[in-house]
Amino acid sequence: MSNRRSRQSSSAPRISDDQIIDLVTKLRQILPEIGQRRRSDKVSASKVLQETCNYIRNLNREVDNLSERLAQLLESVDEDSPQAAVIRSLLM
Amino acid sequence: MASAYNPIYTDVPEKDVFALHFLQTLSNLRTQNSFSSPDNKTSDRVKKIKKAAYVSMARAAGGTNRLWSRSLLHQAAKRNNKNVRFLRRKRRVTWLMRRRSNRGDPIEDVAAERLRNLVPGGGGMETSKLMEETAHYIKCLSMQVKVMQCLVDGLSPK
Numbered sequence: 001m002s003n004r005r006s007r008q009s010s011s012a013p014r015i016s017d018d019q020i021i022d023l024v025t026k027l028r029q030i031l032p033e034i035g036q037r038r039r040s041d042k043v044s045a046s047k048v049l050q051e052t053c054n055y056i057r058n059l060n061r062e063v064d065n066l067s068e069r070l071a072q073l074l075e076s077v078d079e080d081s082p083q084a085a086v087i088r089s090l091l092m
Numbered sequence: 093m094a095s096a097y098n099p100i101y102t103d104v105p106e107k108d109v110f111a112l113h114f115l116q117t118l119s120n121l122r123t124q125n126s127f128s129s130p131d132n133k134t135s136d137r138v139k140k141i142k143k144a145a146y147v148s149m150a151r152a153a154g155g156t157n158r159l160w161s162r163s164l165l166h167q168a169a170k171r172n173n174k175n176v177r178f179l180r181r182k183r184r185v186t187w188l189m190r191r192r193s194n195r196g197d198p199i200e201d202v203a204a205e206r207l208r209n210l211v212p213g214g215g216g217m218e219t220s221k222l223m224e225e226t227a228h229y230i231k232c233l234s235m236q237v238k239v240m241q242c243l244v245d246g247l248s249p250k
Contacts, residue, residue: 049203052226056210059233066240067142071134073247074122074141 104231105152111239113148143168145236153232160225163213 121144147168150161207222208214211229214222 049207052230053203053206053210055230056207056226056233059230059237060210062237063142063145063233063240066237066244067145068138069244070240070247071137071141073244074118075134075137 104228104235105154107235107239110149110152110232110235111242113152114145114236114239114243117144117148143171145240149232149236152236153228158225158228159213159217159221160211160229167212 118141121140146164150164150168153161156162156165204219204222207226208217211222211226214225217225
């Protein structure tokens with residue numbers, strides 16, 4: 001592992017500018033809000049990261065809500081209703 | 093020597109792959125006796141469904157090919173006390189990677205830390221790898237949310 005220490009100051013695994021631009025572009029496409037407001041090319045990386053964190057937290061919250069509703073719906077489905085038929089046809 | 097520019101792959105599978113995995117996991121849950129018994133508390137059911145959602149998402153997104161999905165499946169298997177064998181990958185030393193990535197902007201690193209806590213398996217990654225995993229994770233999560241929303245819409249009474 002000693003050769004890794006000597007490579008610390010080299011440029012090998014450092015993230016290059018192209019990669020940063022590419023990643024930020026991709027994240028901007030995914031994140032719904034930011035992007036159009038900035039005119040300059042210098043993106044605020046911290047802002048993008050912050051928005052990403054918020055977006056992930058929102059998605060987790062969505063998953064929680066949907067799981068709760070799914071749990072209620074699944075237990076209240078009785079055997080002969082059309083919903084049960086739908087489930088059965090999907091699961092076959 | 094200029095570092096080679098590696099294009100970042102963040103393609104995710106189609107929605108039906110996610111739907112299929114989720115429905116399969118759900119049907120496995122339902123066939124378990126403990127799931128539909130009346131003395132099972134609702135909160136347990138919710139937790140099981142939530143866990144099923146994350147596990148099926150990890151499987152649909154590529155199983156063990158992605159760092160975040162590996163870490164998710166590993167955590168889930170540990171909670172089940174299952175004996176799962178994963179291929180040992182060469183992992184770099186974490187503190188060394190932290191030192192490398194800490195040379196950037198301090199504000200950026202605080203946000204990167206928060207991101208590391210949110211993305212499964214993020215603790216051991218370099219910042220560039222973390223960004224790549226994050227992008228893929230976000231895409232898969234939003235796909236999973238869409239699938240669950242469709243299921244809920246289809247099941248709720250008109």
